[in-house]
Amino acid sequence: MSNKDIFIEKLKASGLRPTKQRIAICKLLFQRKDTFHFTINNLNNILKNSSVEKISLATIYNTIHVFKKKGYLKEISINSYKSYFDTNVTHHHHFFNESTNEIIDLKDSDVGKIKIKKVIPGKKIKTIEVLVKIENSN
Amino acid sequence: MSNKDIFIEKLKASGLRPTKQRIAICKLLFQRKDTFHFTINNLNNILKNSSVEKISLATIYNTIHVFKKKGYLKEISINSYKSYFDTNVTHHHHFFNESTNEIIDLKDSDVGKIKIKKVIPGKKIKTIEVLVKIENSN
DNA sequence: TAATTAATTTATAATGATTCTAAAGTAGTG
């Protein structure tokens, strides 16, 4: 199955028709081997500078939000300044380089087992997320 | 030293004159024994409903941001929907109850030692923050 | 104390990210 077919599958599974705009967005998001962490603004800039015809912001927002709802993307909370999305939807953690604003994935197994010693009656743990803030060590 | 004196100290140390508006904000923030996690909107509502005369939003934003810069408050990233501030400026972690949107402090010692197994050359770790998402277990 | 200067508060305007809307365009079906 070609990449394009995979994109078409994802779009259909999300209830979206495979238009050229949406396929261009899929290429950007899913045609890469490493995780992609991005803001809507990033995406818009990349799409503006790629040869393809311009895609409206509304379409970008809509598509990203549908993918998020479907589970093909997740939104991550790194800081209060920007809203980031993540193409890695498995459970994992992050390095955030405060010198460069770069986000790097940390595999679940890169973080030793975390033991939460406080229990809250009537509540259960859904997920544990670790954010490791780093900086250039000069 | 009275509470009010402490507020006046904090304000002065932050380069702000102790006006009645700012002292009212300080009371809300610092005159409590437990951590207070809040949004600007929370604060504004509480101040509106308290007997004191109305305080403008601009003053609230200004004061909170100066306290944040001074280190008397910190801003925490829980999700992308709201921006929260925290009166607990020590290093600590959080439970976030997704059923109620409630934020609860986890002492540093409530979380077992975290071992980050991935090293990034040229970078050093500043802080490690854990966010434990919980839900009502019914 | 009165006059002068500096800081503060406030209402309101500006900004910027996100969402909404409604008109024009495109695709699928027969």
Next chain:
DNA sequence: CACTACTTTAGAATCATTATAAATTAATTA
């Protein structure tokens, strides 16, 4: 082609936050 449904898009609306500038209050000086 005719018909219908879905999509894209520009621009408007919304909402949180920040900026502005006039009016108020506080501090300092005479």
